[in-house]
Amino acid sequence: MTNLFDLKGKVAIVTGASSGLGVQFATALAKQGADVAIVARRLEKLNLVKTEIEKLGVKCLPIKCDVTKVEEIKAVVDTVIKQYGKIDILVNNAGIGLFGPAEEQTDELWQTMINMNLNSVYYFAREVGKNMIENKYGKIINIGSIHSQVAMTGLPLTAYCSTKGGVLMLTKSLANEWAKYNITVNAIGPAYFESEMTQDVVSDEAFTQVVKTYCPMGRIGKKGELDGAVVYFASDASSYTTGQILSVDGGWTVI
Template sequence: MSNLFDLNNKVAIVTGASSGLGVQFTKALAKQGANVVIVARRIEKLNELKSEIEKYGVKCLAIRCDVNNNDEIKSVVEQTVNTMGRIDILVNNAGIAVNVQAEGQTDEQWYNVINTNLSSLYFFAREVGKVMIKQHYGKIINIGSIHSTVAMKPTFLTAYCSSKGGVQMLTKSLAVEWAKKGITVNAIGPAYFPSEMTQHAINNEEFKAIIDTYCPMGRAGKEGELNGALIYFASDASSYTTGQLLTIDGGWTAI
């Protein structure tokens, strides 16, 4: 039987690839044979990652992009097609969080989170989707969160939870719309994994107590524990799976 998880010669775009989960996702795809286009604002970080990825024997293209700039999104898609010839996989990973009480949150803070975590995912999927529809093939993987389905106290994450809840419904809606066009659209919902955005919280003793209370496994996620879900959704192993949010949380949302 052929390897259902083989990604050889596939072309993947990963947003938010300059750190954290974006780096892990990029490496996981490259190790399975995918050529990768890595996207973020910090081009120096992308170039460092590019040097690592090319050691796996795959092609890697680093492109600076602000995901809140639609012209730059369109440019990434154009450059990818011109350089790689196609787009098979999109990992919509870019995201931010603001921990501010709802009554004290500014308009700018709200819109920045919603635009980065939700609107940019739609705009990237829209532009990549145009290419995938022509190919009649594509795998879109949106990065949601446990907060796509649950909130949490005592943190103040109204904007973040709202954006990630939107990611779940964006995933479902695009999946339904593109189901007969050869495109699957799924989402991964991580709990707390080490990254620039979460490391300060994970290292905080009070937050460790929160994890122990809410997570049956009593710990944060570890590097690599999202890779299985990513490769499943990126590969032909998930050919009949679409519109799903797979929450990877040590049992957090089970209680």
């Protein structure tokens, strides 16, 4: 039987890949044989990730990029195409999680969240999409959140929820536009996983109680529990799946 999850010969870009979930996504794709371009602002951390990924027997290209700057995104896409000749997979993972009461949010915080969590996802998809359209093949995976679909009592997340809700509808709309080019566009909606971005939240005692109340499994996600989702959407196993969000959340969004 053909291995539907085999990614040998595929080229992937993973943004926000200097730490946390981005490293996990890049590693999961590499374990299935994909060559990976890893993108973030901290080149020194990317180089450490490159060393580990290349131990898996694939190629890894670290590229410094501020994903809020369109010209830098275009440069990344050009570099990857020159190096590998194509782009098969894009994982739009880069993002931030600032929060605070809506009535107290500054214009600067709102714009920062929009630029990082929503605009960058569109710009990267747009630039990579041009190559995928030309090649009549592509897998775009946007990293949303449980907050693409639900808010949370006691935690003021209006800006974050707005950006992640936008990612979901961007995913659906791009899926609709680009299906005719054999490009699938899907999203993953993680609940809370321990990472550099979330460590202050998940280590808080009060938040532990929130998790026990709102998550049927009563815990945050563990390392590796998103691997199956990203490999599924990146592979031919999902060839007839597009415009969807897969919530990997311990049941959080079912109640």
